[in-house]
Amino acid sequence: METGFLPRGRFQGLLDALHRAGYRCFGPQVRDGAIVYAAVSASEDLPQGMRDHQSPGYYRLERTSSLRYFGWANGPQALKPLVFAPHEVLWRARRLPDGGIEFSTEPPSTDKLAVIGVRACDLAALALQDRHFLAAPQSDPHYAARRARLFVVAVHCSDPSDTCFCVSTGDGPQASAGFDLALSELDDGFLVESGTALGAGVAAALELEVVSAEARAAAARQIEAARERQHRRLPSRNLRAALFANLEHPRWEDVAGRCLACGNCTSVCPTCFCHAGIESPGLSGETSMHARAWDSCFTQGHSYINSVTVRSDTRARYRQWLTHKLGSWHEQFGRSGCVGCGRCISWCPVGIDITEEAGAVCAGAADE
Amino acid sequence: MTPVAAGYKPQVAVHKFASCDGCQLAFLNLGEDLLLLSSLVEFVHFAEAGPVNPEAPVDIAFVEGSISTAKDVERIQLVRARSRFLVTIGACATAGGLQALRNLADGQAWIADIYAIPAYVESLMSSTAVAQHVKVDLELWGCPVSSRQLVAAVRALLFGVAPVEERDKVCMECKRSQIVCVMVAHGLPCMGPVTRTGCGALCPSFGRDCYACYGPAENPNTQALTRRLEGLGIAPAAIGRRFLSINNGAAPFTEAGLRLMHDHD
Numbered sequence: 001m002e003t004g005f006l007p008r009g010r011f012q013g014l015l016d017a018l019h020r021a022g023y024r025c026f027g028p029q030v031r032d033g034a035i036v037y038a039a040v041s042a043s044e045d046l047p048q049g050m051r052d053h054q055s056p057g058y059y060r061l062e063r064t065s066s067l068r069y070f071g072w073a074n075g076p077q078a079l080k081p082l083v084f085a086p087h088e089v090l091w092r093a094r095r096l097p098d099g100g101i102e103f104s105t106e107p108p109s110t111d112k113l114a115v116i117g118v119r120a121c122d123l124a125a126l127a128l129q130d131r132h133f134l135a136a137p138q139s140d141p142h143y144a145a146r147r148a149r150l151f152v153v154a155v156h157c158s159d160p161s162d163t164c165f166c167v168s169t170g171d172g173p174q175a176s177a178g179f180d181l182a183l184s185e186l187d188d189g190f191l192v193e194s195g196t197a198l199g200a201g202v203a204a205a206l207e208l209e210v211v212s213a214e215a216r217a218a219a220a221r222q223i224e225a226a227r228e229r230q231h232r233r234l235p236s237r238n239l240r241a242a243l244f245a246n247l248e249h250p251r252w253e254d255v256a257g258r259c260l261a262c263g264n265c266t267s268v269c270p271t272c273f274c275h276a277g278i279e280s281p282g283l284s285g286e287t288s289m290h291a292r293a294w295d296s297c298f299t300q301g302h303s304y305i306n307s308v309t310v311r312s313d314t315r316a317r318y319r320q321w322l323t324h325k326l327g328s329w330h331e332q333f334g335r336s337g338c339v340g341c342g343r344c345i346s347w348c349p350v351g352i353d354i355t356e357e358a359g360a361v362c363a364g365a366a367d368e
Numbered sequence: 369m370t371p372v373a374a375g376y377k378p379q380v381a382v383h384k385f386a387s388c389d390g391c392q393l394a395f396l397n398l399g400e401d402l403l404l405l406s407s408l409v410e411f412v413h414f415a416e417a418g419p420v421n422p423e424a425p426v427d428i429a430f431v432e433g434s435i436s437t438a439k440d441v442e443r444i445q446l447v448r449a450r451s452r453f454l455v456t457i458g459a460c461a462t463a464g465g466l467q468a469l470r471n472l473a474d475g476q477a478w479i480a481d482i483y484a485i486p487a488y489v490e491s492l493m494s495s496t497a498v499a500q501h502v503k504v505d506l507e508l509w510g511c512p513v514s515s516r517q518l519v520a521a522v523r524a525l526l527f528g529v530a531p532v533e534e535r536d537k538v539c540m541e542c543k544r545s546q547i548v549c550v551m552v553a554h555g556l557p558c559m560g561p562v563t564r565t566g567c568g569a570l571c572p573s574f575g576r577d578c579y580a581c582y583g584p585a586e587n588p589n590t591q592a593l594t595r596r597l598e599g600l601g602i603a604p605a606a607i608g609r610r611f612l613s614i615n616n617g618a619a620p621f622t623e624a625g626l627r628l629m630h631d632h633d
């Protein structure tokens with residue numbers, strides 16, 4: 001619901017309102033040459049004037065004279081590290097004097113956290129991770145705790161990068177659901193929409209101005225331009241049948257020759273959820289710590305079962321990634337596992353492009 | 369493997385061959401845990417720390433250093449014969465070390481260049497990994513290995529279970545630490561995509577490219593990485609030297625390095 005216009009000079013008011021409502025704020029910042037989420041307290045912390053240049057295996061930032069805070073597409077992270085931690089201790093065990101074992105869990109912090117600058121694709125990915133981690137009957141308590149504390153301030157995309165293809169997956173560039181507040185950034189300020197009662201409450205504290213017809217039209221034009229700027233495509237149809245009909249396609253061998261099996265793609269992918277359990281006993285042998293860490297279908301351990309590695313070569317591993325993400329994901333979640341964020345393309349050290357590989361394997365195959 | 373019986377203190381030896389002594393320091397750097405470790409096992413031979421008894425039969429022998437003299441060749445056989453578990457620690461013992469570079473060159477000429485009386489230097493023309501001479505039960509990679517690796521190995525052996533081998537690529541650790549990729553964001557020639565984890569992605573965490581201290585990861589695609597580094601404008605011989613560095617004696621790196629050196633001579 002449209003609630004009003006926040007002039008650029010008063011953006012700090014949004015951060016202050018969130019702080020007053022008890023939230024710690026996370027927002028985009030430039031770190032080590034990329035845009036990442038980190039704690040922000042003042043609007044000066046935001047990447048004003050920054051824009052990103054992304055292409056397969058390539059990411060660079062450029063400082064421009066633009067006043068905008070959100071004139072870039074994305075960085076290597078989505079919301080994933082904030083809800084599905086890359087590494088977290090799930091429980092500790094201790095041997096008791098009577099021979100028993102005592103377990104204790106380590107619940108994550110439930111401090112309220114507002115994340116600013118979330119993209120449409122990130123929200124679509126969050127919805128998928130929610131389904132994976134929260135669906136009954138085995139809802140994951142660690143994910144649930146991190147998720148429940150989130151307040152999401154989305155920003156509709158005005159500047160997709162060369163690697164973005166959310167239009168073809170139907171997930172962007174405009175955020176349509178899953179946010180508490182959503183912003184359209186214009187040169188002189190922000191159109192503010194609320195998506196939840198919580199968001200409306202924060203917006204009410206901002207003393208927003210009435211939105212002019214020109215501002216509304218400019219925001220709509222901006223989204224349209226962002227849509228048109230995208231040129232990469234993933235067929236939006238269900239590729240399940242096409243992929244599984246092509247398990248012996250020569251392209252798998254071809255991509256295996258180029259792929260490092262490094263797991264960067266799955267790590268930056270906001271929907272990938274595979275993890276490994278890591279047991280670290282203390283030297284004394286009296287205590288142990290059990291952690292969960294991001295794993296990937298590109299590691300050997302991922303398919304290691306009872307002394308056999310099921311997918312020992314890269315051909316099988318790459319095929320697993322693509323046939324799950326774009327194929328069997330449909331059976332599991334009712335949609336593909338790709339939200340078109342393009343991260344796996346940019347952050348692949350050798351620039352392998354999922355849209356190209358899927359296109360090559362599925363070319364000519366019948367639709368489902 | 370069976371767990372250690374109550375009341376029995378397993379006997380441990382730390383042997384040194386051709387090396388810089390740095391890996392043994394991972395024991396000495398344990399701090400308080402060193403006291404705990406000494407209450408769990410008996411160090412019967414550990415020259416750097418005090419006890420000297422290289423002949424004693426032991427449950428676990430840690431071997432640092434490569435086999436680089438005729439005496440080493442004999443000594444490693446004795447170490448093997450007197451140990452239940454033999455664990456190599458570090459790049460020298462596991463892959464021949466930096467000194468294995470002489471396997472790819474004319475070692476005799478190097479000696480002649482440096483020493484006034486080369487005949488006094490009693491070294492073999494090769495420096496090789498322990499596993500090329502005797503059966504090795506566990507290899508701990510790294511230059512140097514870390515205290516964490518040693519503790520994990522000792523603990524597993526005391527429990528009587530097989531130690532977990534770390535085989536993933538450094539990239540996995542890099543992403544788990546949410547480090548911005550130095551190859552993608554800065555064009556640095558990172559070796560992480562072919563290198564084994566263990567260091568916690570130390571170099572990328574300081575904005576530097578990985579130098580492959582932990583040796584080859586499982587399933588390393590050295591050719592794809594080579595093409596990528598060439599694409600970054602690195603000369604083939606320079607890429608070859610990155611493979612032929614600390615772990616030049618590890619087969620996938622030897623192969624990749626030699627291919628680059630020979631193709632472009």
Ligand code: SF4
Nearest residue numbers: 269338339341342344
């Ligand atoms: S598969 Fe690639 S483009 Fe699709 S959601 Fe994952 S990282 Fe983004």
Ligand code: SF4
Nearest residue numbers: 259260262263265348
């Ligand atoms: S596709 Fe790219 S990022 Fe993914 S495992 Fe292969 S080389 Fe790594």
Ligand code: SF4
Nearest residue numbers: 539542549550558560
């Ligand atoms: S910095 Fe190196 S180790 Fe880290 S993800 Fe990039 S290529 Fe891999």
